[in-house]
Amino acid sequence: MTTTGSSSDMRQRVGASRRWVVKVGSSLVTNDGRGLDHARIADWVAQIAALAGQGYQIVVVSSGAVAEGLVRLGWQRRPDTLNGLQAAASVGQMGLVEAYEREFQRHGLRTAQVLLTHEEVADRRRYLNARGTLLTLLDLGVIPVVNENDVVATEEIRLGDNDTLAALTVNLVDADLLVILTDQAGMFDADPRGNSNASLIDTQRADDPALLPMAGGGSGALGRGGMRTKVQAAQQAARSGAHTLIADGRSPAVLGRIAAGESLGTLLTAGERKLAARKRWIAGHRQTRGCVHVDAGAARVLRQSGRSLLPIGITRVEGDFRRGDIVVCTDPEGRDIARGMANYDAPEVARLAGRPSESIIDILGYAGDPEFLHRDNLVLI
Numbered sequence: 001m002t003t004t005g006s007s008s009d010m011r012q013r014v015g016a017s018r019r020w021v022v023k024v025g026s027s028l029v030t031n032d033g034r035g036l037d038h039a040r041i042a043d044w045v046a047q048i049a050a051l052a053g054q055g056y057q058i059v060v061v062s063s064g065a066v067a068e069g070l071v072r073l074g075w076q077r078r079p080d081t082l083n084g085l086q087a088a089a090s091v092g093q094m095g096l097v098e099a100y101e102r103e104f105q106r107h108g109l110r111t112a113q114v115l116l117t118h119e120e121v122a123d124r125r126r127y128l129n130a131r132g133t134l135l136t137l138l139d140l141g142v143i144p145v146v147n148e149n150d151v152v153a154t155e156e157i158r159l160g161d162n163d164t165l166a167a168l169t170v171n172l173v174d175a176d177l178l179v180i181l182t183d184q185a186g187m188f189d190a191d192p193r194g195n196s197n198a199s200l201i202d203t204q205r206a207d208d209p210a211l212l213p214m215a216g217g218g219s220g221a222l223g224r225g226g227m228r229t230k231v232q233a234a235q236q237a238a239r240s241g242a243h244t245l246i247a248d249g250r251s252p253a254v255l256g257r258i259a260a261g262e263s264l265g266t267l268l269t270a271g272e273r274k275l276a277a278r279k280r281w282i283a284g285h286r287q288t289r290g291c292v293h294v295d296a297g298a299a300r301v302l303r304q305s306g307r308s309l310l311p312i313g314i315t316r317v318e319g320d321f322r323r324g325d326i327v328v329c330t331d332p333e334g335r336d337i338a339r340g341m342a343n344y345d346a347p348e349v350a351r352l353a354g355r356p357s358e359s360i361i362d363i364l365g366y367a368g369d370p371e372f373l374h375r376d377n378l379v380l381i
């Protein structure tokens, strides 16, 4: 199998990247289906705490709620009904966050429980709120522990496996790297469960079409998506500009060794850098819901330095857009300059236009973002 670029340089760069989403699968976090494996959780937490001490920002996506719920409820097997699963997940989620909180506390770190659904990408207002909260937690040095909000997720919108959820989280926080810890050494060219001579893939581009046919959808007794959802998650992460590393969560000091650039597991690389990926994502939203006219000064700043658009530079608002919608900015001559994701609803912007960001709290009664269009959510036309 071909590999991309110089694998060892790439590994060094990946290890040195600072913002990671670390996904711990059901296959690992549960003790053969008998509740949570506390010793393993303690070990990953110690590794994450060490990385946090070196300046890494890490979001944990952990499975295990259903398995822990089954134990707490004294159920011998997974229920068949959605409500049964949801009940188990809500009981077990308590144990899951308790376990992470206790272990992180030993290292002087705070944790936060974040429960997400598919809606957090589908609805752009929710997207911005989830993103804002997660980024604030990271700024505060808190370790977010994410799981799917199984209780409210209906059959149609359930992500089901946490690989997909981890990729969504990568997009939400603009992570550099998605680490998927599982019960295999990485991705093999065939499912090693049924093929004893399957060989481990070292490095490959995430968008290589040869990957998916090699990934079996069948998971272990506890996991959900098998390797298939991991490859799809890597492809989704790559579209956000993040690389993915699939590795064995049981191998000693696995996270520290990834940080050190050691060649372990399977690296699935992204073809483009994360800011470019994000801008392409914004640019891809062809449908705009409104327009803000900006003064000559703001137009110059946008064009020349690609900075954020603040309310003070806005002169007039058109359309009935809401926070999260894509709007167009036009200069005083009526030329379109940029397209971006609105941080405020149109009536709010009308009130904020021409005013300094420090006065937002007095005008709206709450302190929202200082920018109307943040530079990360804005593309020049």
Ligand SMILES: Nc1ncnc2c1ncn2[C@@H]1O[C@H](COP(=O)(O)OP(=O)(O)O)[C@@H](O)[C@H]1O
Residues within 6 Å of the ligand: 024, 025, 026, 027, 028, 181, 182, 183, 184, 186, 187, 188, 189, 190, 191, 192, 193, 214, 215, 216, 217, 218, 219, 220, 221, 222, 223, 224, 225, 226, 227, 228
């Ligand atoms: N090409 C492959 N390489 C490695 N593992 C594979 C492959 N295809 C299928 N698998 C299966 O995927 C399983 C891991 O997925 P899963 O059980 O869903 O775990 P997790 O809970 O970690 O997400 C492995 O145990 C393995 O049997």
Ligand SMILES: N[C@@H](CCC(=O)OP(=O)(O)O)C(=O)O
Residues within 6 Å of the ligand: 024, 025, 026, 027, 062, 063, 064, 065, 066, 067, 089, 147, 148, 150, 160, 161, 162, 163, 219, 222, 223, 224, 225, 226
């Ligand atoms: N949200 C579920 C986990 C879903 C799941 O098992 O996903 P995965 O670890 O990707 O196989 C739970 O906490 O039980």
